[in-house]
Amino acid sequence: MAFRRRTKSYPLFSQEFVIHNHADIGFCLVLCVLIGLMFEVTAKTAFLFILPQYNISVPTADSETVHYHYGPKDLVTILFYIFITIILHAVVQEYILDKISKRLHLSKVKHSKFNESGQLVVFHFTSVIWCFYVVVTEGYLTNPRSLWEDYPHVHLPFQVKFFYLCQLAYWLHALPELYFQKVRKEEIPRQLQYICLYLVHIAGAYLLNLSRLGLILLLLQYSTEFLFHTARLFYFADENNEKLFSAWAAVFGVTRLFILTLAVLAIGFGLARMENQAFDPEKGNFNTLFCRLCMLLLVCAAQAWLMWRFIHSQLRHWREYWNEQSAKRRVPATPRLPARLIKRESGYHENGVVKAENGTSPRTKKLKSP
DSSP: OTTOOOSOOOOTTOHHHHHHHHHHHHHHHHHHHHHHTTSHHHHHHHHHHHSOOOEEEEEOSSSEEEEEOOOTTHHHHHHHHHHHHHHHHHHHIIIIIHHHHHHHTOOHHHHHHHHHHHHHHHHHHHHHHHHHHHHHHHTTTTOGGGGTTTOOOOSBOHHHHHHHHHHHHHHHHHHHHHHHTTOOTTTHHHHHHHHHHHHHHHHHHHHTTOHHHHHHHHHHHHHHHHHHHHHHHHHHHOTTOOHHHHHHHHHHHHHHHHHHHHHIIIIIIIGGGOSOOOEEGGGTEEOSHHHHHHHHHHHHHHHHHHHHHHHHHHHHHHHHHHHHHHHHHHSOOOOOOOOOOOOOOSSEEETTEEEOTTSOOOOOOOOOOO
């Protein structure tokens, strides 16, 4: 990983060189953008990478507030924060996870899963706190009707847009990290599944102007995932510690129910009662029956798939547990051999000769001849 002293050198721009130095390369690119802020000629281009674009002033009763909408220039900003995320990924791996995994002495399979869960625990914990702060300060929790009122939500506050850009940057950075981290081929399909699911849902909420609903759903999803990966880290530290898995199993089903309820309430009922129901991409309005059905179908299909995988996993674990218990019961106890009764003559034996109790050997009586 990055920032590590290495004794072995690799050819410049070779495959191994890029894998072992990808965070350092990203740091150099980020540093070039930051240096561009120092010069007037390149400052405008540097700000294009760092700050969200498409800001507009919205008049209010007291003053004006600055809001943002999305556009093609957001891709440049997302690219910059992909490199930032790669650097942070390397720092967490180098200074936290590698030091802990050395003490645990894990196998290769467990080591790979430990690194995955360690990275996701840090990300989910940060995202939950950040998302909760945004939701509370914007008033989305205290006023649930704001999730669908005044749709389309084209004008976004700075913290909302910046949150979505960072979320997209993180999940996009996870794709090349599969190559940089040398993830096993057996693990790649599973990780690609949930990476693509997150990208589709986050990008869909951002582009379809359902950012408020997306924040609430992400808060619920990230809270459950944080609990799961925390439980897995504790399990790797102590295999007998499975209490957090039981808590996660209980929370998982409740979270699916809440996500489905909110999606149906906001999309199926809230948007359906809005007066402005027309397909107008220029104004960001996608409130039509076909679009609502597609959104609900996507959310319901994703939740059903996650629930099916959860049930299948739980049944497999229970089956393995009961097989182990039944195998322990079938193992017969080793029978104890009964002690054999040995008839001994009076006295005791010594070197094959019967000794009397007083230590003298009994003599055979001589028969007198008649």
